[in-house]
Amino acid sequence: RQDVLTVTPWLAPIVWEGTFNPEILDSAYKPLNLTIGVTVFAVGKYTRFVRHFLQSAEQHFMRGYRVIYYIFTDSPEAIPQAQLQPGRRLVTVPIQKYPSWQEISMRRMEAINRHVAEVSHGEVQYLFCLDVDMVFHNPWGPETLGDMVAAIHPGYFKVPREQFPYERRSSSAAFIPEGEGDFYYGGAVFGGLVRKVYEFTKTCHMTILADKANGIMAAWQEESHLNRHFLSHKPSKLLSPEYMWDDKKPKPPEIRLIRFSSVVKNYKEVRD
Amino acid sequence: RRDVLVLTPWLAPIVWEGTFSRDILDAQYVQKNLVTGVVTFAVEKYVPFIEGFMRSADKYFLAGHPVNFYLFTDNPEKVSHLQMAPENHLFVIPVQNHSGWQDISTSRMEIVSTYIHSRFQHEVDYLYSMDINVQLLAHIGVEIIDALVATISSWQFTPHPEDKASEPRPESQAAIPEGEWDFYYTASFYGGSVSEVYKLTRACSEGLMEDRENGIEARWQDESHLNKYLLHHKPTRLLSPEYYWDAEL
Numbered sequence: 001r002q003d004v005l006t007v008t009p010w011l012a013p014i015v016w017e018g019t020f021n022p023e024i025l026d027s028a029y030k031p032l033n034l035t036i037g038v039t040v041f042a043v044g045k046y047t048r049f050v051r052h053f054l055q056s057a058e059q060h061f062m063r064g065y066r067v068i069y070y071i072f073t074d075s076p077e078a079i080p081q082a083q084l085q086p087g088r089r090l091v092t093v094p095i096q097k098y099p100s101w102q103e104i105s106m107r108r109m110e111a112i113n114r115h116v117a118e119v120s121h122g123e124v125q126y127l128f129c130l131d132v133d134m135v136f137h138n139p140w141g142p143e144t145l146g147d148m149v150a151a152i153h154p155g156y157f158k159v160p161r162e163q164f165p166y167e168r169r170s171s172s173a174a175f176i177p178e179g180e181g182d183f184y185y186g187g188a189v190f191g192g193l194v195r196k197v198y199e200f201t202k203t204c205h206m207t208i209l210a211d212k213a214n215g216i217m218a219a220w221q222e223e224s225h226l227n228r229h230f231l232s233h234k235p236s237k238l239l240s241p242e243y244m245w246d247d248k249k250p251k252p253p254e255i256r257l258i259r260f261s262s263v264v265k266n267y268k269e270v271r272d
Numbered sequence: 273r274r275d276v277l278v279l280t281p282w283l284a285p286i287v288w289e290g291t292f293s294r295d296i297l298d299a300q301y302v303q304k305n306l307v308t309g310v311v312t313f314a315v316e317k318y319v320p321f322i323e324g325f326m327r328s329a330d331k332y333f334l335a336g337h338p339v340n341f342y343l344f345t346d347n348p349e350k351v352s353h354l355q356m357a358p359e360n361h362l363f364v365i366p367v368q369n370h371s372g373w374q375d376i377s378t379s380r381m382e383i384v385s386t387y388i389h390s391r392f393q394h395e396v397d398y399l400y401s402m403d404i405n406v407q408l409l410a411h412i413g414v415e416i417i418d419a420l421v422a423t424i425s426s427w428q429f430t431p432h433p434e435d436k437a438s439e440p441r442p443e444s445q446a447a448i449p450e451g452e453w454d455f456y457y458t459a460s461f462y463g464g465s466v467s468e469v470y471k472l473t474r475a476c477s478e479g480l481m482e483d484r485e486n487g488i489e490a491r492w493q494d495e496s497h498l499n500k501y502l503l504h505h506k507p508t509r510l511l512s513p514e515y516y517w518d519a520e521l
């Protein structure tokens with residue numbers, strides 16, 4: 001691929017269709033007998049997205065690998081019983097429902113962190129934290145595995161750095177000054193080795209709490225904190241927007257394959 | 273860099289000038305408090321290269337970061353006067369010479385793996401093996417630091433690189449079936465984390481020993497075995513031939 005950046009200045013690969021050979025990667029990773037974990041949060045009305053998410057994940061996510069879906073929810077009875085491929089299972093993780101959607105979103109870091117410490121560190125080697133209101137359309141495989149993995153936000157991958165919607169108020173712990181920043185990463189997709197995800201979610205949760213104590217909420221909630229963290233602790237692998245697409249956007253030539261994208265929904269209705 | 277391949281099909285970056293920011297990488301390296309080692313051999317006719325190598329490596333190899341140089345030589349007296357930068361250390365390890373350079377080349381893998389096990393693993397986090405008959409002409413920095421790192425041989429860019437890669441003795445442990453290799457790597461500069469380099473040198477020395485017992489010598493000695501190993505254990509980072517250019521070409 002000559003049309004896009006495929007390696008960052010700190011020598012982390014940026015995964016695009018055409019940059020990798022899935023067979024070589026499978027032959028390197030399959031023998032390791034890995035179990036890959038996925039966390040999704042289905043709180044309140046968001047439980048309606050679980051069925052389609054799971055169906056598409058069964059078809060496209062880490063085919064041939066052992067997978068555990070961790071569905072964090074305040075209503076376990078609303079989670080559909082799904083038929084899963086062999087070697088794959090689903091676990092519901094009960095969590096508290098917070099009054100506002102922003103709070104629900106930001107508390108994810110704390111919930112994931114606690115769950116890693118208590119449960120998933122012993123069950124999986126790699127963990128991906130994904131938004132549930134999304135669907136897989138094409139393969140998502142071991143090309144995504146790495147120590148610490150972030151995805152480039154579909155709205156900002158061709159935009160100059162000054163226009164990234166970083167938190168710009170210096171009173172916030174997520175503050176990134178003008179002139180700094182590598183990429184704008186999306187909060188809907190991140191992952192990596194389970195201990196790296198533990199460290200990452202802990203730090204994000206701490207900065208979120210610091211802001212709360214100062215009565216401030218970052219511009220894009222935990223996504224702002226995620227970007228702050230990835231500026232000082234650079235990801236070891238980046239996923240192109242193929243791995244976190246927004247179906248409302250027209251597909252540009254650089255995006256040859258959409259693997260994972262958001263479901264069109266009425267934000268107002270579903271967030272109440 | 274749009275003119276060269278910067279990523280392998282297994283998503284390992286290929287390091288060329290212009291593909292990285294040494295400042296960002298330096299900051300990451302310093303954060304982790306790492307120590308890197310260099311192992312090199314100077315036996316018999318290679319002894320005159322010691323001075324040139326050590327001076328240039330001291331100046332250009334991971335400048336500003338602590339480096340342990342491990343020099344295996346049969347002529348330790350030749351080295352006593354060398355001055356190193358304050359953050360670097362030179363450890364001279366005496367060895368016996370062997371008849372014929374093929375022999376020392378063969379046991380190099382074994383020596384390195386033995387010393388990693390008994391000593392180096394306790395002293396460094398990353399270890400690189402370099403040939404002594406080179407001079408560094410420019411900075412080689414922390415862009416080389418990764419789990420398993422190999423250098424693409426400058427032979428890769430000649431009209432028929434497969435000629436060098438092919439092993440005419442298929443019974444050799446180093447034999448790679450035709451068309452199956454990814455890149456041809458040079459044995460003159462490779463390295464990585466101490467545990468990965470241990471696994472590599474162990475595997476290669478076992479392959480070399482097995483060939484020896486069967487009375488076979490792979491065409492390019494330890495380089496052939498290195499290439500066989502890296503075919504099945506893909507490097508996590510590749511260095512372009514900028515990092516080691518074979519003067520023979």
